[in-house]
Amino acid sequence: MPSNHGVIFKAVPDGYPVLGEHMELVTREIDIENFSLGDGDILVKNQYLSLDPYMRGRMRNPNIKSYVKAFELGKVLEGSGIGTIVKSNNKKYQVGNEHLAKEMSKFNFPKSYFLGVLGMPGMTAYVGLNKIGKPKKGETIFISAASGAVGQVVGQIAKIKGLRVIGTASNDSKIKYLEELNFDGVFNYKTCNIDEVIVLTHLNINARVVACGMISQYNTKAPYGVKNLLCVVSKRITIQGFIVFDHYHETESFRKDIDEWLKQGKLKYKEDNVEGIQNAPEAFLNLLTGKNFGKEIVKIC
Amino acid sequence: MPSNHGVIFKAVPDGYPVLGEHMELVTREIDIENFSLGDGDILVKNQYLSLDPYMRGRMRNPNIKSYVKAFELGKVLEGSGIGTIVKSNNKKYQVGNEHLAKEMSKFNFPKSYFLGVLGMPGMTAYVGLNKIGKPKKGETIFISAASGAVGQVVGQIAKIKGLRVIGTASNDSKIKYLEELNFDGVFNYKTCNIDEVIVLTHLNINARVVACGMISQYNTKAPYGVKNLLCVVSKRITIQGFIVFDHYHETESFRKDIDEWLKQGKLKYKEDNVEGIQNAPEAFLNLLTGKNFGKEIVKIC
Known part of the structure; x- marks a missing residue:
């Protein structure tokens, strides 16, 4: 049995x-x-x-x-x-x-792509970048967890759209992968001497922050206190959170684009x-x- | 001399x-x-x-x-x-x-109105509410520092636009003033037993936060760490900062509206x-x- x-x-x-x-x-x-x-x-x-x-x-x-x-x-x-x-x-x-x-x-x-690049994580990348982030050619995008299920798709779509792509990840194999994807700048946030507060203080004026999750905060009773939110005012920053479930009516255009990019070899997963x-x-x-x-x-x- | x-x-x-x-x-x-x-x-x-x-x-x-x-x-x-x-x-x-x-x-x-309701603080209220917040009739707005130079104008314009207006201030005379302005709900944040974290955890799904300043953070070497930013994702919140100086090309429509509301007695200062x-x-x-x-x-x- x-x-x-x-x-x-x-x-x-x-x-x-x-x-x-x-x-x-x-x-x-x-x-x-x-x-x-x-x-x-x-x-x-x-x-x-x-x-x-x-x-x-x-x-x-x-x-x-x-x-x-x-x-x-x-x-x-x-x-x-x-x-x-x-x-x-x-x-x-x-x-x-x-x-x-x-x-x-x-x-x-591969069938499993329907759980990844052609599924919920891929659509999170697609919707988050295009619909929430509304990128313009020539802009710079910074991606945390850039080799992850969502991040790697965001970065590659951003390259397709003509953005300058900076990504960070937690070890050197991931960094090597991001280099293979032709990201314009990559760094290991565990070994680089970057400001703890990189995101807000290093943003440009009028920057947009698209938040699809905060994995570092899911398993802690002592959440990290973000102390530089004042930058939101002085730099005219927009922080926008979203949940991909709200955007499932756009599945068709998402699948069509991703399919094409995969076929053309512009997108790896x-x-x-x-x-x-x-x-x-x-x-x-x-x-x-x-x-x-x-x-x-x-x-x- | x-x-x-x-x-x-x-x-x-x-x-x-x-x-x-x-x-x-x-x-x-x-x-x-x-x-x-x-x-x-x-x-x-x-x-x-x-x-x-x-x-x-x-x-x-x-x-x-x-x-x-x-x-x-x-x-x-x-x-x-x-x-x-x-x-x-x-x-x-x-x-x-x-x-x-x-x-x-x-x-x-009064001439001094050009430094207040008809000046920079009034325009901060006007631009922040209308252009950044884009309120829809029937929505609820929460205003911190609601009796201040900016807040009192935000609340009154919000009432004119048909919003439900909740405001908070730091003492009972200010609260009384907000009641006179017909705010729908007011409370003294120094004496009420509210969650320390009221803003993010109590927001509705798809709420917008418009940030024109963070006065509590201007005079401290130990800025407050906001620990519930994860709500931005789960509640699909947008936080947007702005500086009124960027919007001075809209001075004419601002002055016209404020002038009319002051004359009609809809706006006090x-x-x-x-x-x-x-x-x-x-x-x-x-x-x-x-x-x-x-x-x-x-x-x-």
Whole structure:
């Protein structure tokens, strides 16, 4: 009988989630033949699962409202994935179909790209840069976490749009990758002697800051106090946050552009793959601490 | 011989400026009849001087660049004023004329209004609300320092535009004034039990924050660390700073609107007057600590 691995949400973490304390790995056998489906249900065999920083935000007390609902204690941690339907009680979804199968057939890229450059992180990059940032050719853009699932796409689109691209990352392999992507300036923020407060004090007059996340603040009870917000006034800065979910009606133009750039070789995408659900909790922690490199994907045998 | 009082910039303050240490009161006699003017110079007898928070930003090391030049050590502290020309070596400015005289003749308000509601602070309110904030009827606006030179104008224009106006100030007389202005909600932030972090955590989704200054941060070596900036992402907040100087090309529409609202009684303006330059340093300090109430104006005999 096939076994089904899962990660259960055990307790709300204060800081970084710990396997055994906040997450628990479970293995259950599943009898597919006799598995009973409710009306409209489908049973999916996962091939790829996505690990994303926003998932940490779901590991919270459910009484705290946010843009995405809290995980339920005792239940499996949810995420986006790609899989094949092995059983269906829903006329819209036939056995053997892959979710997104129709869309995928139009593209000749790894399936996992639909969790990355052609999925939510890619769209975060696309919307954040184009719609929120509204870049003009010749401007300079600074990207933090520039080799990450979102950052690497932002930087490459920015190059396509004629911007001067400066990126930072946390180790030298990531920096080398950014150089390969022809970023105009790159530096390792862990080893360079830069001001702690680089972002605001080094911005130009009328600069725009586009904020899609603040991963360094997700796992701490003592959030960092930003002390130079006064620059917002003196430098006429605009800081704008956004959530990609609000912009999903623009999926078509996003997919069209990314598809074209991938085909033309103007856009590359670096993934960080782990095999098997049993390695997902560690990979998730690596994602939160910056030890991963590129879009985090769990491959399932 | 008439005497001329002045306040000299003696030293760059770290915190609040102290009279005697960073500012010095001087009195000089001036022989108007024999006073020699350079080519193009005029000699003005001041009637009103304006004290404004941005002046604190000019009391800095001149090597630090900002949107307005640093005061020169050893020279008189400068500010906006209204006066009469008593001697002129400039064909454009005739003796007896008041600066802004032509514009003033169109309006029937106290002259000092040109330093307040019809001047830089009023325009900060007007531009910040209309052009940066872009309010829509029915929205709620929260105003800090709501009885100040800028805040009281923001709140009243917001009422005219059909907004729900919430304001905060530092004592009960100010709160009473805000009630008289028909603000929809007012509270004394010194005595109310509000969250220290009210602004960001209590904002609505898609809120806009318009920042024209951060007076609490002008006189400290230990700036306040804002720890809840993550709300900018989760609540899709936009924070935008601006400097009114960048918008002076819109003076005409500003004056036209304010003039009309003043005439219709829709707009009131509270001034805090002190008499004589010798009282200006203390009034300036009161302005920085929030002990003043309304637009700070120095009347000169």
